[in-house]
Amino acid sequence: MDKESGYKKLEIYNLSHELAIKVHKMSLELPRFETYEEASQIRRSSKSISSNIVEGYALRKYKNEFLHYLYRAYGSSEETVEHVRFLFESESLKDKNIFEELIKRYLELNAKLFQYIQFVEKEFEKPSFLKEPSEEYNT
Numbered sequence: 001m002d003k004e005s006g007y008k009k010l011e012i013y014n015l016s017h018e019l020a021i022k023v024h025k026m027s028l029e030l031p032r033f034e035t036y037e038e039a040s041q042i043r044r045s046s047k048s049i050s051s052n053i054v055e056g057y058a059l060r061k062y063k064n065e066f067l068h069y070l071y072r073a074y075g076s077s078e079e080t081v082e083h084v085r086f087l088f089e090s091e092s093l094k095d096k097n098i099f100e101e102l103i104k105r106y107l108e109l110n111a112k113l114f115q116y117i118q119f120v121e122k123e124f125e126k127p128s129f130l131k132e133p134s135e136e137y138n139t
Contacts, residue, residue: 007057012116015109016049016073019102023080026098034092042083048076049109063124070120074113081106 007013023046027039056069084102087093 007054010053010057010116012073012109012112013050013053013057015105015112016046016053016077019080019105019109020046020050022102022105023084026093026102030087030092034087038083038087038090038092042080042087045076045079045083049073049080049113052076063120066124067117067120070113070117074110074117077106077110077113081110 020043024043027034027043030039050073052069052073056066056073059065059069081103084093084099084106088096088099093099
């Protein structure tokens with residue numbers, strides 16, 4: 001499978017994966033006392049976004065399951081924004097540029113996730129290779 005196939009072709013996946021890497025690296029620079037507090041939480045929530053997109057994509061034959069995982073990804077993205085804000089406001093994250101970049105990029109991701117969810121809700125169609133076989137196939 002090449003890089004641009006499956007879920008890897010989704011902009012929401014690529015952006016969420018890239019941001020999770022940035023958050024992971026940023027979290028390793030936080031004060032030591034945050035290791036098991038906000039640092040751990042933000043790593044989990046940020047990685048949950050792309051993981052839920054991947055799992056939902058694998059189950060896209062079922063519209064409701066697909067949407068379930070996309071909404072979970074959206075929720076994890078909103079949660080990550082809250083953790084970034086906690087870290088900055090508590091002064092554990094001191095770099096204002098990193099804070100502003102992460103907030104900007106996560107808000108962009110949230111908007112793209114919400115648009116994708118709306119698209120799936122309105123335009124969902126099973127991929128042709130996942131549709132039920134025809135009657136001819138069953139005989």
